[in-house]
Structure formats: structure tokens, C-alpha cells
Amino acid sequence: xxxxxxxxxxxxxxxxxxxxxxxxxxxxxxxxxxxxxxxxxxxxxxxxxxxxxxxxxxxxxxxxxxxxxxxxxxxxxxxxxxxxxxxxxxxxxxxxxxxxxxxxxxxxxxxxxxxxxxxxxxxxxxxxxxxxxxxxxxxxxxxxxxxxxxxxxxxxxxxxxxxxxxxxxxxxxx
Amino acid sequence: xxxxxxxxxxxxxxxxxxxxxxxxxxxxxxxxxxxxxxxxxxxxxxxxxxxxxxxxxxxxxxxxxxxxxxxxxxxxxxxxxxxxxxxxxxxxxxxxxxxxxxxxxxxxxxxxxxxxxxxxxxxxxxxxxxxxxxxxxxxxxxxxxxxxxxxxxxxxxxxxxxxxxxxxxxxxxx
Amino acid sequence: xxxxxxxxxxxxxxxxxxxxxxxxxxxxxxxxxxxxxxxxxxxxxxxxxxxxxxxxxxxxxxxxxxxxxxxxxxxxxxxxxxxxxxxxxxxxxxxxxxxxxxxxxxxxxxxxxxxxxxxxxxxxxxxxxxxxxxxxxxxxxxxxxxxxxxxxxxxxxxxxxxxxxxxxxxxxxx
Numbered sequence: 001x002x003x004x005x006x007x008x009x010x011x012x013x014x015x016x017x018x019x020x021x022x023x024x025x026x027x028x029x030x031x032x033x034x035x036x037x038x039x040x041x042x043x044x045x046x047x048x049x050x051x052x053x054x055x056x057x058x059x060x061x062x063x064x065x066x067x068x069x070x071x072x073x074x075x076x077x078x079x080x081x082x083x084x085x086x087x088x089x090x091x092x093x094x095x096x097x098x099x100x101x102x103x104x105x106x107x108x109x110x111x112x113x114x115x116x117x118x119x120x121x122x123x124x125x126x127x128x129x130x131x132x133x134x135x136x137x138x139x140x141x142x143x144x145x146x147x148x149x150x151x152x153x154x155x156x157x158x159x160x161x162x163x164x165x166x167x168x169x170x171x172x173x174x
Numbered sequence: 175x176x177x178x179x180x181x182x183x184x185x186x187x188x189x190x191x192x193x194x195x196x197x198x199x200x201x202x203x204x205x206x207x208x209x210x211x212x213x214x215x216x217x218x219x220x221x222x223x224x225x226x227x228x229x230x231x232x233x234x235x236x237x238x239x240x241x242x243x244x245x246x247x248x249x250x251x252x253x254x255x256x257x258x259x260x261x262x263x264x265x266x267x268x269x270x271x272x273x274x275x276x277x278x279x280x281x282x283x284x285x286x287x288x289x290x291x292x293x294x295x296x297x298x299x300x301x302x303x304x305x306x307x308x309x310x311x312x313x314x315x316x317x318x319x320x321x322x323x324x325x326x327x328x329x330x331x332x333x334x335x336x337x338x339x340x341x342x343x344x345x346x347x348x
Numbered sequence: 349x350x351x352x353x354x355x356x357x358x359x360x361x362x363x364x365x366x367x368x369x370x371x372x373x374x375x376x377x378x379x380x381x382x383x384x385x386x387x388x389x390x391x392x393x394x395x396x397x398x399x400x401x402x403x404x405x406x407x408x409x410x411x412x413x414x415x416x417x418x419x420x421x422x423x424x425x426x427x428x429x430x431x432x433x434x435x436x437x438x439x440x441x442x443x444x445x446x447x448x449x450x451x452x453x454x455x456x457x458x459x460x461x462x463x464x465x466x467x468x469x470x471x472x473x474x475x476x477x478x479x480x481x482x483x484x485x486x487x488x489x490x491x492x493x494x495x496x497x498x499x500x501x502x503x504x505x506x507x508x509x510x511x512x513x514x515x516x517x518x519x520x521x522x
Contacts, residue, residue, distance in 0.1 A: 012338060014303070014476025014478075015480070015491065015494055016491045016493070016494020016495055016498070046484075046487075126188065126337065127477065127479050128188025128190055128191055129300050129301065129304065129362070129478060130188075130303060130305070131304060131307045131478070133479045142189050142479055143189065144190075145190070146188065146189055146190020146192075147190055149339075150339040153337075153338035153339050159338060163360065163501075164358070164360060164497040164518070165498040165502060166501055166507055166518045166519050168342070168509070168516070170337050170340045186512060188477070300512075301362075302364055302365055303474050303475065304475060304476075304478025305489065305490055313394075316364060317363065318364075320362065320363055320364020320365055320366075324366045324512050327511075327512035327513050327514055333511070342516070344512070
């Protein structure tokens with residue numbers, strides 16, 4: 001396990017911040033093939049359009065694995081290729097909609113990430129910098145996302161906040 | 175008054191960003207006892223649960239002072255123990271609900287903080303990084319919080335933005 | 349064209365973050381006269397009050413040009429004086445309300461900024477760090493603002509995120 005290859009990186013950013021593109025650039029700086037672990041489910045036209053746009057940007061060196069719910073199993077089944085998880089916010093949203101035990105799932109995720117055999121880059125939204133949302137579900141989601149980000153940031157080697165496509169390093173080096 | 179002991183620190187962060195925990199770590203790095211100036215009022219079950227969780231995390235070296243409204247009097251009455259104010263966003267919210275003269279209260283707060291006899295750490299939310307809220311009260315709150323943060327940041331020795339539990343230094347050194 | 353004079357700077361920040369004041373300070377550090385390219389339209393009392401407050405803070409060395417819609421023409425007509433655009437978020441909002449071709453307008457803006465004859469400072473809101481907004485227009489606005497910020501950040505010499513009135517450098521040097 002070489003330093004610089006087996007790092008765990010957490011890429012945080014707002015909506016349309018360029019966080020996915022930045023996260024991809026971290027993976028494609030390593031030799032292919034690369035694994036794209038997709039958590040999105042095309043539940044409506046807006047989502048379908050976003051998924052298509054993201055796919056169109058990626059090339060043939062990417063192997064896409066769909067894992068909207070059982071992200072942990074998909075992580076466990078991975079080999080030694082650099083892997084991108086895009087994104088934890090959709091995964092969390094899927095868990096909430098499926099009424100899953102979110103804390104238990106986060107614990108399983110931490111376990112699956114604890115012994116990385118290759119570089120893993122996780123993408124997640126930072127959603128807590130606005131006014132308190134009106135509805136309770138949005139508040140609960142905000143809380144869970146915040147706790148998830150804290151837990152993964154604590155174990156990550158690098159944490160980057162993407163602002164307008166540019167990385168602001170919060171932990172570790174670029 | 176020793177440098178490194180009597181600093182005024184402003185800790186900003188989003189919801190569930192770990193800002194309180196980080197702010198506490200700044201205080202507990204100093205010799206006890208420590209004062210916890212709590213601005214929360216348990217107006218509903220959600221708030222009561224959050225207050226209980228925060229209390230449970232603190233130990234016997236903390237003296238808790240409840241000051242949901244007259245934060246300034248509580249600050250004036252303090253001795254020379256390191257002091258944490260958690261948090262200014264709830265205090266601001268309490269002032270707004272009580273229809274207080276917010277600008278005057280912020281001025282009084284600045285006065286009370288101008289001559290610190292011991293380390294003071296202030297916690298506040300950063301709430302302005304979202305879409306313009308629909309309702310006027312939320313917009314007014316956002317404006318007031320922004321101005322409060324600017325005024326306190328201007329007089330603080332250190333300003334830190336907490337992202338996923340990690341400090342991003344905006345002013346001063348860690 | 350001297351380095352340090354002809355830079356393109358993008359100043360991002362939340363609501364009431366002090367981003368306009370900080371952006372003005374970058375311009376007023378250069379010799380006057382200065383051009384203030386205002387994109388605000390006083391569509392209601394709240395907006396009119398904000399415009400008046402901003403104007404009151406500026407002095408006689410500023411020449412104000414109102415350009416709520418055709419920002420690009422106003423930029424093209426400028427001379428060699430340092431110029432502040434405050435702000436791109438209102439401009440984007442005006443374009444959306446006027447049902448303009450936003451992508452085409454952003455492209456024109458990039459063209460107008462490509463060969464700066466004097467320092468240009470652009471102010472824009474960072475709006476993507478909250479929970480997904482309920483209504484589709486807000487989501488669309490958030491997406492467009494995010495993309496606009498990414499495109500301008502890519503071509504800017506300096507990008508600064510203002511937090512509580514303080515600059516956090518994301519690209520370039522202060």
C-alpha cells in the first residue's frame with residue numbers, strides 16, 4: 001500500500017460547485033481503470049438529465065457500478081482500482097426514503113472504508129450553511145448529512161471543500 | 175493578560191458542522207474551571223434533545239450559566255475563567271422573538287467583549303450561503319446574523335470556519 | 349498592462365458576508381476614478397433600501413453605471429478605470445426574470461472579460477451550500493449561479509470567498 005495511492009479523500013461542496021468534476025480529476029490522475037460508484041436513482045426527469053450529463057463527461061476507462069442503496073456491499077466487492085463514490089448525499093437521501101437505519105449504515109460504511117486497498121474519493125454535499133429549513137425532514141437530512149461528513153472527515157486523509165470548481169484544502173495536502 | 179490566554183475567538187460553522195465540539199476543544203485546552211454560557215431555550219422537544227446531548231458531552235469541570243436573553247449581563251458578571259458562548263445564533267433568535275432592539279444589543283455585546291480578562295470563544299452559525307429564503311423573517315434573520323458575524327469577526331483575534339468538524343482559519347493563527 | 353493592475357478578481361460570499369465592502373476595498377486601493385457597475389433594480393422597498401445603503405457608503409470618486417440587464421455592453425464601453433461589478437447574482441436574477449438565454453449571456457460576459465484593460469472585480473453570491481430548495485425556479489437559479497461562478501473562477505486571476513467580512517483566498521494571492 002503506497003502513500004499517495006491508497007488515500008481516502010472526502011470532497012465536499014455545494015450544489016453545482018464542480019465537486020464531481022474535481023473528484024474525478026483526482027481519480028484520473030491515477031492509472032486506469034477506474035470505478036465509478038454511482039448512487040443516483042433517476043426518479044424524475046431532472047435527475048435523469050443530471051445522471052446523463054455526468055455519464056457523458058466520463059470516458060471508456062470508467063467502469064460504472066450502480067449502488068443507490070447497498071453502497072457498502074459495492075465497496076466491499078471492489079478490487080484494487082481507484083474508486084469514486086458520487087455521491088454520499090444521494091445515498092443518504094436514498095436511505096432516508098427507504099426508512100433505513102441511517103446510523104447503522106454509516107457505521108457499516110466506515111468499516112468498509114477503514115482498510116482501503118486503493119485510492120477512494122468520496123463526494124458529498126455541504127448542506128448546512130443556510131437558514132434552518134421549514135420542514136422537519138429537511139432538518140433531519142441536514143443533521144444526518146452533517147454528522148456523516150464529520151465522521152468521514154475524521155477518518156479521511158484529505159478533506160477538500162470545492163468552491164466554484166476550486167479546491168480549498170481543509171485537511172491534508174493537495 | 176497573557177497572549178494565547180486572553181484571545182477572543184469566533185467559531186463559525188454550518189448546522190451539524192461540529193462547531194460546538196471544536197469550540198469546546200479550544201476552551202478545554204486551557205486549565206479548568208470553564209464557563210459554558212448557554213443561550214438555548216428548550217421551546218420544543220427537538221431543542222430539548224439537542225440541549226441534553228450537548229450537556230451530556232460536557233463534564234464536571236464546566237459551570238453552565240443559562241443566558242438565553244441577557245447574554246451581556248452574564249458576560250459582565252464573569253470572572254477570569256475561560257468562557258464559551260454557545261451560541262450567538264440562538265441568542266439572536268431569542269432577541270428577534272422577544273422583539274428586542276437587536277442593533278443596540280449587538281453594540282452592548284461588543285462593549286462587553288472589548289476587554290476580555292480571559293479567553294472567550296464565541297460560536298455562531300454561518301447562514302448566508304443558501305438561496306434567498308421565501309419568508310421575510312428568515313431574510314431579516316439572515317441579514318442580522320451576517321452583520322453580527324462581521325462585527326464580531328472584525329474585533330476577534332481569531333476567526334475559524336468549521337467544515338465537517340475541521341477548522342479552516344479565516345483570521346489569526348490556530 | 350501592469351501585473352497587479354489588470355487582474356480579474358472574483359469575490360464570492362454569502363448574504364450579508366461583507367463581500368461588496370471587501371470588493372470595494374480592492375478597487376479603492378487603486379488610484380481613482382473608479383466605476384461602479386450596478387446590476388440592482390429597485391423592484392420593491394427592501395431592494396430600494398439596500399441600494400440606498402450601498403450608495404451611501406460610496407463617495408464622489410465613484411462613477412455609477414446602471415446595468416441591470418446589458419452588463420456586457422456596459423463592460424464593453426468602459427475605459428481604463430478600475431471597475432467593480434456588484435453583483436452578478438442580481439444580474440443573473442434579472443436575466444432569468446426576463447427569460448433571456450442565460451448560457452449565451454454568460455458566454456458574452458466571458459468574452460467581454462477576456463481582455464481586461466484595467467482591474468475588474470466581480471461580486472457574486474455563493475448560494476449552493478443549503479438544502480435543495482423546494483421550488484424548481486430556485487433550483488434552476490442555484491444551478492445557473494453555480495455554473496456561472498465556476499466559469500468565471502476558471503478565468504479569474506484571483507478568487508476570494510468572503511466569510512464574515514474576511515477574505516479566504518481560493519485562487520491566486522491577496
